[in-house]
Amino acid sequence: MLHLENVKKSFRLPSGDRMPILDVPHFDVAAAEQMVIVGRSGCGKSTLLHLIAGIGTPDSGVISINGLDISRLSEDGRDRFRAEIMGYVFQTFNLLQGFTALENVILGMSFSKGRVDRDRAHDLLERVGLGHRLHSYPRTMxxxxxxxxxxxxxxxxxxxxxxxxxxxxxxxPANQQSIVDLIRQTCQEEEISLVMVTHAMEVAEQFQRVEPLEKLNLLAQAKKAHA
Incomplete structure (x- = not known):
């Protein structure tokens, strides 16, 4: 399902120099596999997810999803591919403030080729404990x-x-486990590959495969060796 090979990413500093962030020689996730990447804040976990999602592009390397190297697609192509193939739970939510909870979920459906399923949107909100907030706006939540x-x-x-x-x-804490259970159960039932980033070890310990980012990222290994 997911294959990364020799993926490197750096960011330009105000000085004009480039600061390397990621150097991932190899990373694979199988179809329907569920796994977690752990690491301290600021170590590049979110950057890695952004590259996999096609929100950003690597400086070099291959990011292949379902056999397609998304790093070779245009920005519009990556957007379309992401809408059709991927789901993304953003750390900052990215909800549309002018739409209700139900409308936000339904609008997410409208960006892909599949039909809008109002009943599924309703059911998912019920399952995350928001059946009473279907018509509430994010600013009131x-x-x-x-x-x-x-x-x-x-x-x-x-x-x-x-x-x-x-x-x-x-x-x-009362809802943390229900969120994890919903994500994992839905992924299992619908054979969705799951890549989760977390620093919460109580969450990570529930997964059979846990990968510290510092083991995937050669730059982190080098920093640790020189520490």
Whole structure:
């Protein structure tokens, strides 16, 4: 499902120099596999997810999803591919403030080729505990409630690959496990590959495959060796 080979990414500093962030020689995720990437804040976890999603592009290397190297697509091509193949739970939610919770999930469906399934949108919001907030606007919802809307929206299109960036970071302990259970159960039922990023070890420990980013990223290994 997902294959990365010799993926490198750097950012330009105000001085004009480039600061290397990622150097991932190899990373694979199988179809329907569920795995977690762990690491400290600022180590490049979100950057890696952005590259996999096609939100950004690597300086070099191959990022292949379902056999297609997305780094070779145009920006519009990556946007279309992401809408059709992937779901993404953003750390900052990215909800549309002028639309209700239900409308946000339905609008997420409209960007792909599949039909809009209002019943599925309703069901997903019920399953994340927001059946009573279907017609509420994000600005009237707590941070945790907005996160749960974002999870429902990411699952709405039955993606082949789900990327989740700290999906429980802003959820209270009472709802944290329900979010993890919903994501994992839905991915299992619908054979969705899952790549989750988290620093919460109580979440990571529930997965059979846990990959520290410093083991995937040669730059992190080099920094650790010189520490």
């Amino acid at each position: 707590s941070v945790g409630e907005q996160q749960r809307v974002a999870v429902a929206r990411a699952l709405a299109n039955r993606p082949k690959l789900l990327l989740a960036d700290e999906p429980t970071a802003n959820v209270d």
